[in-house]
Amino acid sequence: xxxxxxxxxxxxxxxxxxxxxxxxxxxxxxxxxxxxxxxxxxxxxxxxxxxxxxxxxxxxxxxxxxxxxxxxxxxxxxxxxxxxxxxxxxxxxxxxxxxxxxxxxxxxxxxxxxxxxxxxxxxxxxxxxxxxxxxxxxxxxxxxxxxxxxxxxxxxxxxxxxxxxxxxxxxxxxxxxxxxxxxxxxxxxxxxxxxxxxxxxxxxxxxxxxxxxxxxxxxxxxxxxxxxxxxxxxxxxxxxxxxxxxxxxxxxxxxxxxxxxxxxxxxxxxxxxxxxxxxxxxxxxxxxxxxxxxxxxxxxxxxxxxxxxx
Numbered sequence: 001x002x003x004x005x006x007x008x009x010x011x012x013x014x015x016x017x018x019x020x021x022x023x024x025x026x027x028x029x030x031x032x033x034x035x036x037x038x039x040x041x042x043x044x045x046x047x048x049x050x051x052x053x054x055x056x057x058x059x060x061x062x063x064x065x066x067x068x069x070x071x072x073x074x075x076x077x078x079x080x081x082x083x084x085x086x087x088x089x090x091x092x093x094x095x096x097x098x099x100x101x102x103x104x105x106x107x108x109x110x111x112x113x114x115x116x117x118x119x120x121x122x123x124x125x126x127x128x129x130x131x132x133x134x135x136x137x138x139x140x141x142x143x144x145x146x147x148x149x150x151x152x153x154x155x156x157x158x159x160x161x162x163x164x165x166x167x168x169x170x171x172x173x174x175x176x177x178x179x180x181x182x183x184x185x186x187x188x189x190x191x192x193x194x195x196x197x198x199x200x201x202x203x204x205x206x207x208x209x210x211x212x213x214x215x216x217x218x219x220x221x222x223x224x225x226x227x228x229x230x231x232x233x234x235x236x237x238x239x240x241x242x243x244x245x246x247x248x249x250x251x252x253x254x255x256x257x258x259x260x261x262x263x264x265x266x267x268x269x270x271x272x273x274x275x276x277x278x279x280x281x282x283x284x285x286x287x288x289x290x291x292x293x294x295x296x297x298x299x300x301x302x303x304x305x306x307x308x309x310x
Contacts, residue, residue, distance in 0.1 A: 055202060057229045057300065058230065064195075065191060065198075066156065066189040066195075067189060069180040075156070075189050077127060077154050079231055080104055080232075081232070081233070082103065082105045082107055083103035083106045084228050084236070085106065087109055087110065087239070087258075088240065088258070089258070090240075090256065090260075091238055092117075092120055095120060096122070096305065097120055099122075100122030101122040101124045103236070106127075107125075107224060107227075109128065110220055111130075112260075113144060114144075125153045126151075127227070128156075129156050132172055139175065148185065153186065153187075154189070156191065158190070159172070161196060165192075167193075176190070191223075199226065200212070202226065203218060209288070214285075215282055215283060216282070217282040219284040219286060219289060221289060229300045235301065235302045235303070236302075236303050236304075236305060237302060238306055239306055240293070241268075241290070241309075242304070243293075245307075246269035246273055246287065255267045258271045272287055297310050298310075
């Protein structure tokens with residue numbers, strides 16, 4: 001004798017079946033997508049067994065890599081000794097400011113300030129490398145970052161040619177052109193479209209990873225390190241951790257803000273690990289980049305301080 005379901009019972013039965021099918025399909029989708037992503041991206045770091053193709057970064061750039069926003073200036077900065085000051089909170093408490101300011105050329109990134117942090121990061125700036133996403137933060141603080149009567153720094157802006165290129169003449173380009181005309185002490189340059197493509201190619205050559213296919217965005221640190229190698233004979237990097245630093249983190253260990261000037265900002269290792277493991281959207285591959293920097297250090301007279309490594 002068959003069991004006859006009431007209308008209410010039939011409805012409950014259908015809901016149970018629907019829920020079971022939904023859970024099964026979700027698991028299949030997740031399993032399939034994880035398998036695909038793991039095959040392509042994990043672990044992201046420099047590709048295993050990749051045969052590195054040595055690139056002589058001293059000859060890599062050529063003379064046409066930088067275009068002035070105003071006038072006919074040339075990017076001819078050259079230095080024997082350079083201090084590359086990162087934006088990491090590891091510089092706090094270093095008391096390296098005097099040493100940094102005694103260096104022939106001092107390189108900084110984006111809108112990293114010196115005011116109020118002179119004891120640890122110094123006050124002098126010879127070159128500042130700025131991402132297109134940081135332009136407005138820099139322009140909003142002209143007295144500190146642009147209008148410095150005691151210095152005549154070079155500023156190199158990098159970003160998609162469609163946003164910052166001379167041919168596009170978009171909002172950012174026009175803004176930076178006005179900045180360059182207003183502050184005559186500055187020498188402002190953009191990286192050409194051709195050289196931007198070469199930065200992508202360099203990342204591929206050094207890591208075995210295609211930047212676009214792996215959903216990666218080169219960091220300002222990547223651009224800054226390459227430019228520093230181009231113009232400096234010796235480089236001392238302040239505040240950069242080694243590539244295995246975040247792997248040593250233990251539960252309960254002290255949190256280190258990602259930027260020294262944003263004490264309430266995200267934790268450095270959390271930022272590094274989230275970006276390194278990100279598989280969708282654009283991510284900086286900070287740890288992978290540091291693996292490359294460690295290799296370059298042996299070729300281009302690069303040392304690291306606060307923390308000291310290599």
